[in-house]
Amino acid sequence: MRWLQDPILDVQHLTMRFGGLVAVNDLSFQAGRGDITALIGPNGAGKTTVFNCITGFYKPSEGMVALRKPDGSHLLLERLPGYDINWKGKVARTFQNIRLFSGMTVLENLLVAQHNPLMIASGFTFLGILGIGGYRKAEKEAIEKAKYWLEKARLMHRADDPAGDLPYGDQRRLEIARAMCTDPLLLCLDEPAAGLNPRESLELNELLLSIRKDNGTSILLIEHDMSVVMQISDHVVVLDYGTKISDGAPVEVRNDPKVIAAYLGVADEEVEKVEAEIGA
Amino acid sequence: MNAPSITTAGQTQAVTRAFDLGAALKDSLKTALIMLGLSIxxxxxxxxxxxxxxxxTPRWGLVAIICAIVFGMRLVLHAFTASRAYRQATPSSHQATEPVHAEPSAFQHVSKFAIPFFLGVALCFPVIIYLIQGGLNESRYWVDLGILILTYVMLGWGLNIVVGLAGLLDLGYVAFYAVGAYSYALLSTTFGLSFWICLPLAGILAAFWGMILGFPVLRLRGDYLxxxxxxxxEIVRLVLINWVDLTNGGAGISSIPRATFFGIPFTAGEGGFAQTFGLEFNGMHRIIFLYYLILVLALITNFVTMRxxxxxxxxxxxxxxxxxxxxxxxxxNTTNTKLTAFAIGAMFGGFAGSFFAVRQGFVSPESFNFLESAIILAIVVLGGMGSQIGVAIAAIVLVGGPEILRNLTFLQAIFGSGFDPNEYRLLLFGAGMVAMMVWRPRGLISEREPSxxxxxxxxxxxxxVKEGHG
Amino acid sequence: MEIFVQQLINGLTLGSIYGLIAIGYTMVFGIIGMVNFAHGDVFMLSAFIALIFFLILTTWLGISSVVLALFFVLIIAMVLTSLWGWAIERIAYRPLRGSFRLAPLISAIGVSIFLSNFVQVAQGARNKPTPPMVQDVIVLFQGESGYNVALSYKQIIIMVVTAVLLSIFWYVVQKTSLGRAQRACEQDRKMAALLGINVDRTISLTFVIGASLAAVAGTMYLLYYGVVSFNDGFVPGVKAFTAAVLGGIGSLPGAVLGGLIIGLIETFWSAYFSIEYKDVAAFSILAIVLIFMPSGILGRPEVEKV
Incomplete structure (x- = not known):
């Protein structure tokens, strides 16, 4: 129960309304530091909306999203402007339909991710344009960091190719590498295994596990591929119709009749029946 | 193109070689009839x-001539596309195996030779013209044209930052050109400041206006932006017309101080440029100085953009x-990033504007109408968004091209002495814009060079490469 | 009070003209998502066509009834302007469909420059006054200060013609298969094509309808102001575009509503504030509307998808 003792992300009473539609309803959950937390649920359950609230693309109608830094201080993400969630909050994300800078090279994609530190090194452009200050050195370091992630995502040989030219699986890994170049504390992945074949999916698992091990980054992911969810996650939160229906370790969640009902579409009475049978 | 092998030619010949004259004639006739309809x-x-x-006054003879021209052109087009379809249907042997990136790109082709070539020509231009025309005064027209082209090159490069790099479609760029021009005009006539003080001030003012006008439009995209x-x-232009107290309205501001050679005026008398350097006085000294001034300004724009x-x-x-x-x-921070693009783009527009004012010695709102914005944007898009050398080539084509019309006096022999080819300058410019877009929608040099x-x-x-949301 | 009523009448007349032009913008934007920058110049061109045919009919063919002449002029102007609309789409926009997004806009600017200069070269740069057409007015009521509130026959004709043609047009778009095809193309062009809709023809027809309504506006403009010049396309075009956006771009009733609002704002602004800054007001409203209410009065708001 690490997510209760030392949560990195604490979502409390999150509600998101679009006009009359309640996409997320009073959702509370925690993601543990160093955990891989999976957010699952049937289509339209509101998972991506939760992500968009956490990463600042939507302002939640109600509730709070708190990030606990390693030093114990809290940061309320919903109060930050969208771009500061990455820079100040150290939360990075990927997108369901990949959003790479397709006309820029793989290396450029990774350098854009290091925009803020490089911006400071270039003296907010003023020093950089005159060629004074430590920009040259900072750029070299940024390229080194990019190389580290290229190595890890096994994209080294494609470094100078435009991102739009990469095959689908490579694009997925590049998007993760790009997010990691921002040195996040929490990495949010929106369906990272979508469209991958089983081998690529396995490779992705390895990449995610190594990110956690080597970089100490906590991961929050939305996934439909249960093999990914069950194999790598420490904690699963299940959403249906915008509300949480289950929360716990993968094994517990897998056997939760409510989850089974939500996925298989069982009527409510039957859920109660199933619950009665297993004595819940 | 290699000669197609016998087998492929044999297979495709039956399909594409046969140029269907009957159908082509019928279609051309239809086109001519449509032209007739449009002419009425x-x-x-x-x-x-x-x-x-x-x-x-009826002019049916003219209509007949134009319909005949359209008919002929359509027929030629049919013949041309038929032969091109034939060539495409018979690929040469190396075409199919070529990987996409192996062929040297247009950019690499152009940049290897064109950049030193253009730079060399630009630097020696007044000398070359002097030698060809055989005298300073005779070369006046050409150096003026060079100045005009370079002004547009600079404006194109400035707008390229906003449109080509940041992908923000700006159809009001001429406003910053106007801010720069009026800044110099007003500062120099009211406070007597010199050009070299006004130039940075004009740039700063234009950048400031870039931010003010950029701020409200940040969340707009595409055509709305x-x-x-x-x-x-247009608002800037209309305010310049109507705010008579400040800008003297539509009459404009005249007798703006001329540029000096870092303080030495280009005058005939004592202490003038010619006397100081022991030359014989000639009005062309100032023009040539202006040429190099705009060349330096344009190159600075280019250097800063590349950096x-x-x-x-x-x-x-x-x-x-x-x-x-x-x-x-x-x-x-997308807000700040967009604003810097607007501000820096506007700043170069402001520099170019104050150069315009010092060159003309006169500014009026009519120099800053929508057509100017359209020309500058056309230069950027035709050049290939983001490509510096492409923009320079496009500026030469779009600004220099119409000048050829001035020299087509032989047409008067055909169309009668009342015919002034210069009247058709904008007509052809508009048609050319359409033709260029149909021919190369992504511009002359569409490849992007990695940074x-x-x-x-x-x-x-x-x-x-995407074209941006704005 | 008298001035107010008079300006109301004038504003509604002007607004009808803007509304007719605005429909061309809104339909084209709805179906292919581009601002047809040349539409204002098509409107100007149609006014010239109307002018020339009015002269032909009255001076050469000797039709003495102005109303009859206007009727024929309207029909001919609509047909010939439609041909222009069709040809412009065919030459300048269709080859660019599905290409780089900026290309059609640049092409449209090119067409706009071409059209205004074409008319300038073909017809000369001077303002062209028409012979007096319909001069009679009805004095509605007489103010105490001697200010008469008048409704001219011109204004009646303009408002009636606009209303009748809009109803016909409304019927076409709502009730016929063409209208259905248009709405289908608006939603998803690829899917519409897969379902057997001739997308190219539908788009062409959209331009034709837009141009013919612009021709109505052009004829009415000529009737109302009695003068036209080659650069009369730009500013009315911008105002009509403002109307289209204000009403909610893509919405047909919105275009008409927007047109009326813009017409009223313009006349009241000129009457009560300053006539010099009339166009500044128009452009400012355009900017304000686009920035603060880009989905307009009757349009659907756009949701950002992440």
């Missing part, structure tokens, strides 16, 4: 005025053009 009545009858009344910037451009592309802010602009949402997720490389330089095909 706007070409067929000319309205002329006598006193208060209008009367009509274009129309709002157009509206701002910015390799700085984080430049990469952020391009990333913004590719995907704004991804930028936000990576911690890039940083690890091992190998590869140009990025234009089809991958």
């Amino acid at each position: 009545p706007i070409l067929a009858y000319k309205t002329d005025q006598s006193g208060a009344d209008l009367f009509l 274009a129309i709002v910037t157009l509206a701002f451009g 910015l592309r390799k700085l984080p802010v430049g990469r952020a602009w391009e990333a913004l053009r590719e995907d704004e949402i991804a930028c936000r997720s990576l911690g890039i 940083v490389i690890l091992k190998e330089r590869k140009a990025i095909s234009g089809s991958l």
Whole structure:
């Protein structure tokens, strides 16, 4: 129960309304530091909306999203402007339909991710344009960091190719590498295994596990591929119709009749029946 | 192109070699009939005025000529496309096996020779013209034309930052040109400040206005952004016309102080440029000085842009053009990034504007109408968005091209002495804009050059590069 | 009070003209998502066509009834302007469909420059006054200060013609298969094509309808102001575009509503504030509307998808 003792992300009473539609309803959950937390649920359950609230693309109608830094201080993400969630909050994300800078090279994609530190090194452009200050050195370091992630995502040989030219699986890994170049504390992945074949999916698992091990980054992911969810996650939160229906370790969640009902579409009475049978 | 092998030619010959003359004639006739429909009545009858009344002059001969020309052109086009379809249907042997990136890109082709060539020509231009024309005064027209082209090159490069790099479609760029011109005009005539003080001030003022006008439009995208910037451009012009106390209205501001050679005036008398350097006085000294001045300004614009592309802010602009949402997720403050693009683009517009004022010695609102914005944008888009050398070539084509019309006096022999080819300048310009877009929608040089490389330089095909949301 | 009523009448007349032009913008934007920048110049061109045919009919063919002449002029102007609309789409926009997004806009600017200069070269740069057409007015009521509130026959004709043609047009778009095809193309062009809709023809027809309504506006403009010049396309075009956006771009009733509002704002602004800054007001409204209410009065708001 690490997510209760030392949560990195604490979502409390999150509600998101679009006009009359309640996409997320009073959702509370925690993601543990160093955990891989999976957010699952049937289509339209509101998972991506939760992500968009956490990463600042939507302002939640109600509730709070708190990030606990390693030093114990809290940061309320919903109060930050969208771009500061990455820079100040150290939360990075990927997108369901990949959003790479397709006309820029793989290396450029990774350098854009290091925009803020490089911006400071270039003296907010003023020093950089005159060629004074430590920009040259900072750029070299940024390229080194990019190389580290290229190595890890096994994209080294494609470094100078435009991102739009990469095959689908490579694009997925590049998007993760790009997010990691921002040195996040929490990495949010929106369906990272979508469209991958089983081998690529396995490779992705390895990449995610190594990110956690080597970089100490906590991961929050939305996934439909249960093999990914069950194999790598420490904690699963299940959403249906915008509300949480289950929360716990993968094994517990897998056997939760409510989850089974939500996925298989069982009527409510039957859920109660199933619950009665297993004595819940 | 290699000669097609016998087998392929044999297979495709039956399909494509046969140029169907009958169908082509029928289609050309149809096109000519449509042209006839379009000519009625706007070409067929000319309205002329006598006193208060209008009367009509029929011109059916003209309509007949134009319909015949359209008919002929359509027929030629048919013949041409038929032969091209034939060539495409019979691929040469190496074509099919060629990987996409192996062929040297247009960019690499052009940049290897063109950049030193253009730079060399630009630097020696007045000398070359002097030698060809055989005298300073005789070369006046050509040096003036050079100045005009370079002004547009500079404006194109300035707008390229906004449109080409940041992907923000700006149809009101001429407003900043106007701010620069009026800044110099007003500061120099009211406070007597010299050009060299006014130049940076004009740039700063224009950048300031770039931010003020940029701020409200930040969340707009695409065509809406274009129309709002157009509206701002027009508002600036209309205010310049109507705010008579400040700008002297439509009459403009005249007798703006001329440029000096770093303090030494280009005058005939004591202490003038010619006397100081022991030359014989000639008005062309000032023109040639202006030529080099705008050349230096344009090259500074280019240098700064190239440098910015390799700085984080430049990469952020391009990333913004590719995907704004991804930028936000990576911690890039998109508001500030867009505003810097507007401000820096506007600043160069302001520099160019104050150069315009010092060159003309006169500014009036009519120099800053929407057509100017359209020309500058056309230069950027035709050049290939983001490509510096492409923009320079496009400026030469679009600004220099219409000048050829001035010299087509032999046409008067055909169309009669009342024929002034210069009247058709904008007509052809508009038609040319359409033709260029149909021919090369992504501009002359659509490849993007990476701003940083690890091992190998590869140009990025234009089809991958996005054009931005704004 | 008298001035107010008079300006109301004038504003509604002017607004009808803007509304007719605005429909061309809104339909084209709805179906292919581009601002047809040249539409204002098509309107100007149609006014010239109307002018020339009015002269032909009255001076050469000797039709003495102005109303009859206007009727024929309207029909001919609509047909010939439609041909222009069709040809412009065919030459300048269709080859660019599905290409780079900026290309059609640049092309449209090119067409706009071409059209205004074409008319300038073909017809000369001077303002063209028409012979007096319909001069009679009805004095509605007489103010105490001697200010008469008048409704001219011109204004009646303009408002009636606009209303009748809009109803016909409304019927076409709502009730016929063409209208259905248009709405289908608006939603998803690829899917519409897969379902057997001739997308190219539908788009062409959209331009034709837009141009013919612009021709109505052009004829009415000529009737109302009695003068036209080659650069009369730009500013009315911008105002009509403002109307289209204000009403909610893509919405047909919105275009008409927007046109009326813009017409009223313009006349009241000129009457009560300053006539010099009339166009500044138009452009400012355009900017304000686009910035603060880009989905307009009757349009659907756009939601950002992440």
